[in-house]
Amino acid sequence: MGYWIEPLADEADLDGVLEVEAESFTNPWTRDMYAWEMRNRSMCHILLVRTDQCRVAGFCAFWRVFDEIHINNLAMRPGFRARGIGTALLERVLSEARQLGARRATLEVRASNEGARRLYERLGFYVAGVRRSYYTHPVEDALILWRDEPELC
Numbered sequence: 001m002g003y004w005i006e007p008l009a010d011e012a013d014l015d016g017v018l019e020v021e022a023e024s025f026t027n028p029w030t031r032d033m034y035a036w037e038m039r040n041r042s043m044c045h046i047l048l049v050r051t052d053q054c055r056v057a058g059f060c061a062f063w064r065v066f067d068e069i070h071i072n073n074l075a076m077r078p079g080f081r082a083r084g085i086g087t088a089l090l091e092r093v094l095s096e097a098r099q100l101g102a103r104r105a106t107l108e109v110r111a112s113n114e115g116a117r118r119l120y121e122r123l124g125f126y127v128a129g130v131r132r133s134y135y136t137h138p139v140e141d142a143l144i145l146w147r148d149e150p151e152l153c
C-alpha cells in the first residue's frame with residue numbers, strides 16, 4: 001500500500017487524529033489536549049501517515065525535551081495495522097528525533113499490549129521501570145521504556 005509520512009498541518013488533520021485516537025484507545029486524548037500541543041509546536045511534534053484514500057491513517061505525537069523525546073501517542077487505524085507501517089512511522093520519529101538533537105527516547109505502554117511491545121523491542125527499546133496502575137479503563141500497569149542511540153551505548 002502506498003503511504004507517506006509528514007507533519008500535521010491543520011485543523012482538518014486534527015479531526016483525523018482524533019478519529020484514530022477514538023478507534024485506538026479506551027481513554028483517548030481530547031481536542032483540547034491536542035489544541036495545547038498545536039500551540040506549543042517548538043516542543044510538540046505530530047507526524048501523520050497519509051494514503052491516497054485516507055488523510056490520516058495513523059499518527060505519532062511526541063515531545064522533544066532537551067536531548068530526549070517523549071513519545072506520547074502512536075496509533076494506526078485498525079484497517080492499516082499489521083502492514084509494517086507503524087514500524088516505519090516509529091523509525092521516522094526516531095530519525096526526526098536525531099535531527100532535533102535527541103539522544104534518548106522514552107514512552108509508556110500497557111503491560112498487556114504485546115503487539116506494541118514487540119514493535120518497540122524490535123526497534124531497541126528496553127523496559128526501565130513500571131508505573132503501577134497507571135492506566136484506567138481498564139486499570140493496568142504501565143511499562144516505562146527507554147531507547148538510547150546505539151553509538152552512545
Ligand SMILES: CC(C)(COP(=O)(O)OP(=O)(O)OC[C@H]1O[C@@H](n2cnc3c(N)ncnc32)[C@H](O)[C@@H]1OP(=O)(O)O)[C@@H](O)C(=O)NCCC(=O)NCCS
Binds near residue numbers: 109
Ligand atoms: C501499535 C501499532 C501502532 C502498531 O502499528 P502497526 O502498523 O500495526 O505495526 P506493524 O505492522 O509495523 O507491526 C508491528 C508489530 O506489532 C504486531 N501487531 C500489529 N498489529 C497487531 C495486533 N492487532 N495484534 C497483535 N500484534 C499486532 C505485528 O505483528 C508486529 O510484530 P511482529 O512483526 O513481531 O509480528 C498499532 O497496532 C496500533 O495502532 N495499536 C493500537 C494503539 C496502540 O496500542 N498504540 C501503542 C500505544 S503505546
